[in-house]
Amino acid sequence: MKNIFLPLLCSISFLSFSQIKESAQIDSIFAAWNQLDTPGAALGIVKDGELIYAKGYGSADLEHDLPITPSSVFYIGSVSKQFVTFCILLLEEQGKLDLNDKIQKYLPDFPEYEAPLTIRHFIHHTSGVRDYLTLMDLKGRSYLDNLDVDEVYELIKRQKELNFTPGEKYLYSNSCYFMLAMIVEKVSHEPIRKFAHEHIFSPLGMQNTLFYDDNTDLIKNRVFSYQKKREGEGFDNLIMRFDLVGSGGVYSSIEDLFLWDQNFYHNILGKGGQAIIEKMHQEGVLNNGESAGYAFALNNGTYKGLRTVSHSGSLAGYRAQLLRFPDEKFSVIILANRDDANPTGKSYQVVDILLKDRFKEEPPQKEVSDKKEDETAKEKDMDLASVDVMDYVGNFYSEELDVTYKLYMEDDLLKLKIPNNEPQAMKINAPDTFISNGNRYRFERTDGKVVGFELDAGRVTNLNFEKR
Known part of the structure; x- marks a missing residue:
């Protein structure tokens, strides 16, 4: 039987939520969202054990014009x-x-x-341990889709190194x-x-x-x-x-x-x-x-x-x-x-x-974020003509992801195709190093020939691809 969660019948009167003198200033922060034709947010302010201000701004459901409230989930x-x-x-x-x-x-x-x-x-x-959301993205899978628990666990276990x-x-x-x-x-x-x-x-x-x-x-x-x-x-x-x-x-x-x-x-x-x-x-x-x-x-x-x-x-x-x-x-x-x-x-x-x-006079410290870290170097302007781009053209397979990337030339650009994604331009960053979509591709050679690359993608590093 499916669990259906019902609205919380809160004993606190909603009238009490707006009885602070700074309410107009606070509402101004969310003013651009305070209409039913735009998504927005719910706000709660807590002081000394009480929810002193709780309010919704914008729409919870644009198709049905339902407003956001403090009870919105x-x-x-x-x-x-x-x-x-x-x-x-x-x-x-x-x-x-x-x-x-x-x-x-x-x-x-x-x-x-x-x-x-x-x-x-x-x-x-x-x-x-490598981040599975990053791994799924690199595999060409969208996190918006249903991801099976066993599939995700197997992907994490496939990683040969940390x-x-x-x-x-x-x-x-x-x-x-x-x-x-x-x-x-x-x-x-x-x-x-x-x-x-x-x-x-x-x-x-x-x-x-x-x-x-x-x-x-x-x-x-x-x-x-x-x-x-x-x-x-x-x-x-x-x-x-x-x-x-x-x-x-x-x-x-x-x-x-x-x-x-x-x-x-x-x-x-x-x-x-x-x-x-x-x-x-x-x-x-x-x-x-x-x-x-x-x-x-x-x-x-x-x-x-x-x-x-x-x-x-x-x-x-x-x-x-x-x-x-x-x-x-x-x-x-x-x-x-x-x-x-x-x-x-x-x-x-x-x-x-x-x-x-x-407040005391002290600058705020940088907060730790759960957003993807961009650990790649800034892109440098290099003359692509100085390298033999055809060295990098081909199919590259990752056993850890069980996926093949295709690199090819189009309109004088080296492009990368990841399954289910639009092609991306590859920009040279250093000898045998390219940047694409914030990720770094470090190509490896044997006897002068490109045999694969290692991929650094923020929460995933040193992911190995072999040229096929």
């Missing part, structure tokens, strides 16, 4: 990860796992690499959280959707929050996602059949995330008490003893001298930000349904209005 992207880590910590509290356990204890078919991989490595993104030695550095990997959800299910003997509902969402009264692991299920008050048209006015649907959980997968609302936010101050989950909350804020430690800069799916930081805890999320046209100032007992929650939204930036605009009297 959004996909929250990587903000979901903190629910995964809390599940892991609950299982640790129950004595069912140890954070230092090797991954293979729970997933015995996962390959062994030169150095051990532990649950801690996965939590803090210090494992070096991006780096575990613990050597931090590099965001959705594969780790996808597999952490698998571990939760192995240890608890039930889907993470059920475990999280029983141990987190239901006890907190988060009636409209769930791990969405079946894209045929209905979600009441669901908001749909959009992207701005590349040409002309208006928006296009970003229809998403994605239903993998762990790396993301949670749908929630402003009202529900307010309840989650408040549990960080007075934890009622598990055995209760603040020990598990304090652990959530502990950052990973690298092999050299330095901080990895990432806690249990939480980013510790400062803004204008004030301590912050935050995480963002994005997928399709959904964008999310949960930003907390724990010492001020103040939080901003923004959930958006347009791909050009910048909830992180807008959340700090709200902060600038409401916390300006508390």
Whole structure:
């Protein structure tokens, strides 16, 4: 029987949400979205244990002119990860796992690499395991489509090497959280959707929050996602059949995330008490003893001298930000349904209005983002005629992706064709090195002939292709 989540009957009067004197200033931040013919966002502002301001701007469904409200249910992207880590910590509290356990204890078919991989490595993104969303993209698969759990897991297992030695550095990997959800299910003997509902969402009264692991299920008050048209006015649907959980997968609302936010101050989950909350804020430690800069799916930081805890999320046209100032007992929650939204930036605009009297003179630190890192060098202008371009023409196969790339000449340009994608121009960056779509292709030669290349694509490095 499918789970149908009904709207939360919140006991807080909506009238009380707009009784702050700065409401006009806050509304002006979202003014361009405050109409039914455009997607927008829902905003929640929390102060001293109360949801003091909650409002929707724009349309939840452009086809039916449904407005966004504080009860609207959004996909929250990587903000979901903190629910995964809390599940892991609950299982640790129950004595069912140890954070230092090797991954293979729970997933015995996962390959062994030169150095051990532990649950801690996965939590803090210090494992070096290649990111599956990047791998799928490189394979020519769209994340908007349904991706089978087994297919994704098999793709991760096909990788012959890691991006780096575990613990050597931090590099965001959705594969780790996808597999952490698998571990939760192995240890608890039930889907993470059920475990999280029983141990987190239901006890907190988060009636409209769930791990969405079946894209045929209905979600009441669901908001749909959009992207701005590349040409002309208006928006296009970003229809998403994605239903993998762990790396993301949670749908929630402003009202529900307010309840989650408040549990960080007075934890009622598990055995209760603040020990598990304090652990959530502990950052990973690298092999050299330095901080990895990432806690249990939480980013510790400062803004204008004030301590912050935050995480963002994005997928399709959904964008999310949960930003907390724990010492001020103040939080901003923004959930958006347009791909050009910048909830992180807008959340700090709200902060600038409401916390300006508390600021200290200190520039903001750069926040850790869950967006794809561009680690490629800037493109350099080189004379393509100085190399024999035909050296690079041909078909190149990756066993790890099980995909073939075609390189060919057209209109005096070297072009790359990835299955299911439009051809891309290849621009020379250095001898035997090309850049295309932000990715770096480093060609290898034997006896002067090109025999393959290694691909660096942000969250995936040193991916090998052989010339066929």
